[in-house]
Amino acid sequence: MTRLPRDPGPAGWNRLLPDPDPPTPLDGKITADWVVIGAGFAGLAAAHRLSKEARGDRIVVLDAVRVGDGPAGRNSGFMIDLPHDLTSGDYAGALAADLAQTQDNRRGIAHAQDMAQDYGLGDEAFVMSGKINGAASSKGHAHNQSFAKHLSAMGEPFEVFDAARMRDITGTDYYQSGLFTPGSAMIQPAMYVRGVAAGLRSNRVSIYENSPVTALERRGDWVVTTPNGQVTAPRVILAVNGHLNSFGYVPGRLMHVFTYASMTRALSPREVASLGGDRVWGLTPADPMGTTVRRVSGVGGDRIIIRNRFTFDPSLEVSDTQLARVGRDHDRSFAQRFAALGSVDMQYRWGGRLCLSRNNVQVIGELEKGLYSACCQNGLGTAKGTLAGGLAAELAMGMTSPALARALAAVDPARLPPAPIAQFGATVYLKLQERRAGREL
Numbered sequence: 001m002t003r004l005p006r007d008p009g010p011a012g013w014n015r016l017l018p019d020p021d022p023p024t025p026l027d028g029k030i031t032a033d034w035v036v037i038g039a040g041f042a043g044l045a046a047a048h049r050l051s052k053e054a055r056g057d058r059i060v061v062l063d064a065v066r067v068g069d070g071p072a073g074r075n076s077g078f079m080i081d082l083p084h085d086l087t088s089g090d091y092a093g094a095l096a097a098d099l100a101q102t103q104d105n106r107r108g109i110a111h112a113q114d115m116a117q118d119y120g121l122g123d124e125a126f127v128m129s130g131k132i133n134g135a136a137s138s139k140g141h142a143h144n145q146s147f148a149k150h151l152s153a154m155g156e157p158f159e160v161f162d163a164a165r166m167r168d169i170t171g172t173d174y175y176q177s178g179l180f181t182p183g184s185a186m187i188q189p190a191m192y193v194r195g196v197a198a199g200l201r202s203n204r205v206s207i208y209e210n211s212p213v214t215a216l217e218r219r220g221d222w223v224v225t226t227p228n229g230q231v232t233a234p235r236v237i238l239a240v241n242g243h244l245n246s247f248g249y250v251p252g253r254l255m256h257v258f259t260y261a262s263m264t265r266a267l268s269p270r271e272v273a274s275l276g277g278d279r280v281w282g283l284t285p286a287d288p289m290g291t292t293v294r295r296v297s298g299v300g301g302d303r304i305i306i307r308n309r310f311t312f313d314p315s316l317e318v319s320d321t322q323l324a325r326v327g328r329d330h331d332r333s334f335a336q337r338f339a340a341l342g343s344v345d346m347q348y349r350w351g352g353r354l355c356l357s358r359n360n361v362q363v364i365g366e367l368e369k370g371l372y373s374a375c376c377q378n379g380l381g382t383a384k385g386t387l388a389g390g391l392a393a394e395l396a397m398g399m400t401s402p403a404l405a406r407a408l409a410a411v412d413p414a415r416l417p418p419a420p421i422a423q424f425g426a427t428v429y430l431k432l433q434e435r436r437a438g439r440e441l
C-alpha cells in the first residue's frame with residue numbers, strides 16, 4: 001500500500017449521531033469466503049448483495065476508519081437518478097448515454113432503498129423525496145432551462161418552480177427559480193451508512209473498523225493484512241473509490257478531487273421562525289460548480305449545511321489551511337443566502353474525496369483473478385457507488401444482468417496528462433469554472 005486514507009475535519013453528519021460502540025479492529029489471523037475492503041456505499045452494497053446471494057458464506061468488511069467517518073458519511077446526501085456529469089456545463093451529456101446512466105443510477109437507488117427497508121431505516125436516514133436544482137441567477141436559470149430541455153428529450157418528468165415558490169420552500173429570496181425532479185432520494189449520510197452497517201452485522205458478516213489494509217497479496221488465495229491482523233480469502237472486492245490507485249491499480253487515470261462542507265450549529269427556535277420556509281429541503285446548484293444547500297431538522301436539531309468548492313489533490317490529502325480557506329467561501333455563500341439569519345457559526349467543517357475520470361466512467365470489473373473493483377464513482381457515489389458494489393458482487397458470484405454487461409463493456413478511464421500538466425490544467429479549469437458560476441457559488 002502506498003497511501004492510507006486521511007479525512008480532513010470532522011464528519012459533521014456523524015457527530016450529530018450518538019457515539020457508536022467502541023470499534024472492533026481486526027485482531028489475529030482469520031479466513032473468510034469474501035473480503036470487502038471499504039465500508040462506504042460501494043463496500044456496504046457489495047456486502048449486502050453477497051449476504052443475500054451467497055448464503056452461508058462468511059463475509060469480512062474492513063475499513064481504515066469508523067463507518068460514517070469516511071467520505072460516505074461526509075457528503076450532501078443527494079442520491080441522484082438523473083445524469084450528473086460534474087465536468088459538463090449543466091450535468092447533461094449525450095442522450096443515449098444519459099438514458100443508460102439514469103437507468104443505472106436508479107438501479108443503485110433501488111438497491112439502497114432495499115437496504116433501508118431491510119434494516120428498518122427511517123425517513124431521516126433515507127427518503128425518496130426528489131430534489132430541486134436551485135437557480136440564483138439568470139445564467140443559472142438558463143442552465144436549468146437547458147437541462148429541462150434535455151429531460152424532455154429523455155422523456156423525464158420535471159416541474160419548474162418560480163421565485164415565490166422557492167422562497168416558500170427555502171425562506172430566502174436568493175433563488176430565482178428551481179427545477180424539481182422526482183426520482184432522487186435524500187439521505188442523512190452517516191445515519192444511512194451506520195444503519196446499513198448495523199443491519200448487515202451478523203454471524204456471517206463481520207465489519208472491522210479502524211482496520212486499514214496495509215498489504216494485499218495473492219498467495220494462492222488473497223491475503224489481506226492490517227496492522228494487527230490478516231484475512232485469507234479466495235475473493236476480494238476493492239471498494240475504496242480513488243484509493244484504488246493506492247493499491248497500485250489504474251495508475252494515471254483517476255482524478256482525485258476534494259469538495260467541502262460546513263454545517264451550522266443548531267438554530268434556535270427564534271432563528272427557525274425568522275427563517276421560515278420548510279424545515280427540510282435540499283438544493284443542488286443549477287451550475288455544477290455552484291453551492292449545494294441543505295436544511296435539516298432531526299437528530300442534532302435544525303441546521304443548514306453548505307457545500308461548495310472543488311480542489312484537485314492527486315496526493316489524496318488536503319491541509320488544514322486549505323480547509324480553513326474554503327471555510328471562508330462557505331461563510332460568504334451562507335451570508336449571501338441567509339442574511340436575515342444574521343451571524344450563525346458553523347459548528348463543523350470538513351472535506352472529502354471524490355474520484356473522477358476524464359470520460360466519466362467507473363472502474364467495475366475483475367482486476368486480477370479473484371480481485372474485483374467497485375471504484376471511481378465520479379462524484380455521485382451515493383447512487384453510483386451502491387450500483388458498483390452490487391455489480392462487483394454479482395460479477396464475482398458469476399451472475400449476469402444488462403447493467404453488469406453495460407459496466408463490463410465500458411471503456412477504461414481516459415489517461416491523464418503527465419502529473420504537472422494535469423495539476424496545472426485541472427486547477428486552472430476549476431478556478432475558472434468556479435468564477436464563472438458567479439451567484440450560483
Ligand SMILES: Cc1cc2nc3c(=O)[nH]c(=O)nc-3n(C[C@H](O)[C@H](O)[C@H](O)COP(=O)(O)OP(=O)(O)OC[C@H]3O[C@@H](n4cnc5c(N)ncnc54)[C@H](O)[C@@H]3O)c2cc1C
Nearest residue numbers: 038040041042064070072075076077078213352380381382
Ligand atoms: C462534501 C461532500 C459532498 C458530497 N455530496 C454528494 C452527494 O450529494 N451525492 C453523491 O452521490 N455524492 C456526494 N459526494 C461524493 C460521495 O461521498 C462519494 O462519491 C462516495 O462516498 C463514494 O463512495 P464509495 O463507497 O465508492 O467510497 P467511499 O465512501 O470513499 O468509501 C471507501 C472507503 O474505503 C476506505 N479505505 C480506503 N483505503 C483503505 C484501506 N487501505 N484500508 C481500509 N479501508 C480503506 C475508506 O476509509 C472509505 O471509508 C460528496 C462528497 C463530499 C466530500
